[in-house]
Amino acid sequence: MRALQCQTLGKPSDLQLVDLPDLPSPRAGEIKVKVASAGLNFADTLMIAGQYQHKPALPFTPGLELGGTVLEVGPGETRIKVGDPIMAAVDHGGFAEQAIVRAADAVPIPTGLDPVTAGGFVIAYGTSYGGLVWKARLQAGELLLVHGAAGGVGLTAVEIGKALGAKVIATAGGAEKCAVAREHGADWTIDYKTESVRDRVKAIAAELGREGADVVYDPVGGEIFEASLRCVAWGARLLVVGFAAGQVQKIPANILLVKNIDAQGFYWGSYRRHQPALVLDGFAGLARFHAAGLLKPHISHRFDLADFAKAFDILAARKSTGKVVLTA
Numbered sequence: 001m002r003a004l005q006c007q008t009l010g011k012p013s014d015l016q017l018v019d020l021p022d023l024p025s026p027r028a029g030e031i032k033v034k035v036a037s038a039g040l041n042f043a044d045t046l047m048i049a050g051q052y053q054h055k056p057a058l059p060f061t062p063g064l065e066l067g068g069t070v071l072e073v074g075p076g077e078t079r080i081k082v083g084d085p086i087m088a089a090v091d092h093g094g095f096a097e098q099a100i101v102r103a104a105d106a107v108p109i110p111t112g113l114d115p116v117t118a119g120g121f122v123i124a125y126g127t128s129y130g131g132l133v134w135k136a137r138l139q140a141g142e143l144l145l146v147h148g149a150a151g152g153v154g155l156t157a158v159e160i161g162k163a164l165g166a167k168v169i170a171t172a173g174g175a176e177k178c179a180v181a182r183e184h185g186a187d188w189t190i191d192y193k194t195e196s197v198r199d200r201v202k203a204i205a206a207e208l209g210r211e212g213a214d215v216v217y218d219p220v221g222g223e224i225f226e227a228s229l230r231c232v233a234w235g236a237r238l239l240v241v242g243f244a245a246g247q248v249q250k251i252p253a254n255i256l257l258v259k260n261i262d263a264q265g266f267y268w269g270s271y272r273r274h275q276p277a278l279v280l281d282g283f284a285g286l287a288r289f290h291a292a293g294l295l296k297p298h299i300s301h302r303f304d305l306a307d308f309a310k311a312f313d314i315l316a317a318r319k320s321t322g323k324v325v326l327t328a
Helices: 042-048 122-135 152-163 175-183 197-207 223-229 253-258 268-274 276-291 305-316
Strands: 002-005 016-019 030-039 065-073 085-089 098-102 106-108 143-146 167-172 188-191 213-218 232-240 262-265 299-304 323-327
Touching: 002 305, 016 305, 030 085, 030 122, 042 305, 065 098, 065 122, 085 098, 085 122, 106 276, 122 152, 122 213, 122 232, 122 268, 122 276, 143 152, 143 197, 152 167, 152 175, 152 213, 152 276, 167 175, 167 197, 175 188, 188 197, 197 223, 213 223, 223 232, 268 276, 299 305, 305 323
Parallel strands: 143 167, 143 213, 167 188, 213 232, 232 262, 299 323
Antiparallel strands: 002 016, 030 065, 030 098, 030 323, 065 085, 085 106
């Protein structure tokens, strides 16, 4: 089988496309999957550099999510059957033609969603659903501010925010990315390259007779988070999802105190170990949203495994919208 292999820690361009023997049969609690596609994530670049919280032994195949078809199931597995179309998060191993997946991590691909698109569904939609529903407790009618709103997780937060009945302000870099956010349901867009996020959010909130945003969904971090602190309502919830800007912000506790703000960290991947039943329930909720036509998964770029360097370049240069996937 073809697979991308990280043989030395470094850059994505250092990966090697290799031919490996087919994977062995799965053990109890596992399934073996024929991979259709695997989504690229910022976390992949950290793992390849040896800077991620999970550090596989070298050599390893990166790739944290996939969509495909079940080839074999381990002894005793009854929930999943051979031939089932599934999608899953994995600790690593997605960038290959075959993968071994924990059965508990696999969920059915929603009806009408193709396996290639499903390869980029799990982490982005799982993160946004869990962050907005479990942690931020977003309510219908609230004002949601989404940063990086044309990116992988940001775009899904726009859709899920609308599905939950919120009013959504989306920030993105450039007119084209703002247009993508609007196409996926954003009520207002802010081009952070040319506009003041703080001023525009406050102006939008004032038009609605409000103080500011009730919930902030932030996968960007750095200066954009600091701007958010200045345009939220009393009792707001700020969700820290990631640091795509490359800068981990320091949060001034005095502002949290004065406005009774909750600043919450959210790492969806840890729920797979700590609360797996909640993760499955989240995907059931996402399947209902998809069946109702409320989700429109967006893949801006698809590349064969052999073209992995181009895929990672586009991700790093922020030239993509939605997700970038590698097809096996």
